[in-house]
Amino acid sequence: MPGGVPTAVVTGGASGIGAAIAAGLVRRGCAVTLADIDAEAVRRTAAELGADAAVLDVADADAVRALIHRVRDRDGRLDYVFNNAGIFVAGRTETLSAEHWDRVLAVNLHGVVHGVHAAYPVMVEQGYGQIVNVASVVGLAPVPFMLPYSTTKHAVVGLSLALRAEAARHGVRVNVVCPGFTDTPLLERVNAGLARTGMEDGWRRIARRFQLRLYPVDRLADDILAGVARDKAVIVAPRRARLLWHLYRLAPAATVRVTARSRGLLPSGGPREHVTRTGDKAVPPRPPAPPR
Numbered sequence: 001m002p003g004g005v006p007t008a009v010v011t012g013g014a015s016g017i018g019a020a021i022a023a024g025l026v027r028r029g030c031a032v033t034l035a036d037i038d039a040e041a042v043r044r045t046a047a048e049l050g051a052d053a054a055v056l057d058v059a060d061a062d063a064v065r066a067l068i069h070r071v072r073d074r075d076g077r078l079d080y081v082f083n084n085a086g087i088f089v090a091g092r093t094e095t096l097s098a099e100h101w102d103r104v105l106a107v108n109l110h111g112v113v114h115g116v117h118a119a120y121p122v123m124v125e126q127g128y129g130q131i132v133n134v135a136s137v138v139g140l141a142p143v144p145f146m147l148p149y150s151t152t153k154h155a156v157v158g159l160s161l162a163l164r165a166e167a168a169r170h171g172v173r174v175n176v177v178c179p180g181f182t183d184t185p186l187l188e189r190v191n192a193g194l195a196r197t198g199m200e201d202g203w204r205r206i207a208r209r210f211q212l213r214l215y216p217v218d219r220l221a222d223d224i225l226a227g228v229a230r231d232k233a234v235i236v237a238p239r240r241a242r243l244l245w246h247l248y249r250l251a252p253a254a255t256v257r258v259t260a261r262s263r264g265l266l267p268s269g270g271p272r273e274h275v276t277r278t279g280d281k282a283v284p285p286r287p288p289a290p291p292r
């Protein structure tokens with residue numbers, strides 16, 4: 001990497017994890033551009049941090065490409081791109097509409113693809129750069145009731161590791177971040193702008209059941225920036241999230257069985273259909289008799 005001021009683009013930088021990463025980058029002397037769909041919030045956060053703001057939807061490939069090229073042309077370099085923007089969609093799979101699937105794929109997966117597609121050739125050409133994609137621990141292990149979200153996060157993990165293997169020869173680094181439940185507004189924005197599924201509320205309580213406490217966003221940002229500096233392939237935090245990941249790698253079938261029984265994910269007072277209880281043993285209902 002050449003001397004001078006490094007540049008960074010952080011998508012979804014107006015709030016939560018993106019804003020905390022951006023604050024850490026500014027403290028480390030980077031020139032940071034925040035990109036977000038929320039115009040008011042991104043301008044406010046950028047002004048607070050001393051960063052630049054760009055308003056865009058990461059689902060719009062042309063807008064993402066234009067931003068990446070604008071930063072490179074303005075600063076003459078592109079050091080870091082954090083593809084972090086994301087939305088959370090939750091619900092029993094049978095309650096989800098095509099819109100739930102389409103929107104989460106557009107933002108969480110295509111948004112990352114657009115960032116990679118725009119930034120990677122620029123970094124290959126300059127011979128350095130680092131792409132950091134934010135997935136989730138549910139991109140590493142199976143968790144029910146968030147199928148489209150989990151699908152996108154598994155895809156982002158696969159995309160990132162495959163690109164990492166390809167990019168090294170060009171001097172370009174690629175990392176993927178897989179956080180557990182973190183204390184950000186995302187947990188209140190479940191299914192935002194989409195039809196309700198009955199699983200919008202109570203995520204802070206659910207998160208505490210799994211993790212004992214929500215991970216503070218500043219600590220996660222420190223973990224991420226430390227992992228990025230060490231060029232860790234997969235950055236997983238906090239410890240509980242790493243535990244789930246290790247458990248799944250050691251015993252995949254058993255982990256699926258454990259998460260399948262997980263009542264912590266059901267909204268309080270919500271229906272408990274599909275499971276009848278005999279003593280303390282969960283018994284799945286019998287399948288219907290085949291037609292004669």
Ligand SMILES: NC(=O)c1ccc[n+]([C@@H]2O[C@H](COP(=O)([O-])OP(=O)(O)OC[C@H]3O[C@@H](n4cnc5c(N)ncnc54)[C@H](O)[C@@H]3O)[C@@H](O)[C@H]2O)c1
Nearest residue numbers: 012014015016017036037057058085086136181182184186
């Ligand atoms: N908070 C958690 O518990 C948690 C856990 C694992 C992974 N993540 C992932 O971390 C990332 C950041 O989430 P967060 O918790 O900071 O959420 P957040 O809601 O606080 O921040 C997300 C930001 O992304 C922006 N955004 C949403 N859609 C966008 C779009 N189409 N184009 C541009 N910007 C868009 C939002 O306006 C918001 O500012 C997401 O990818 C999320 O899936 C979060």
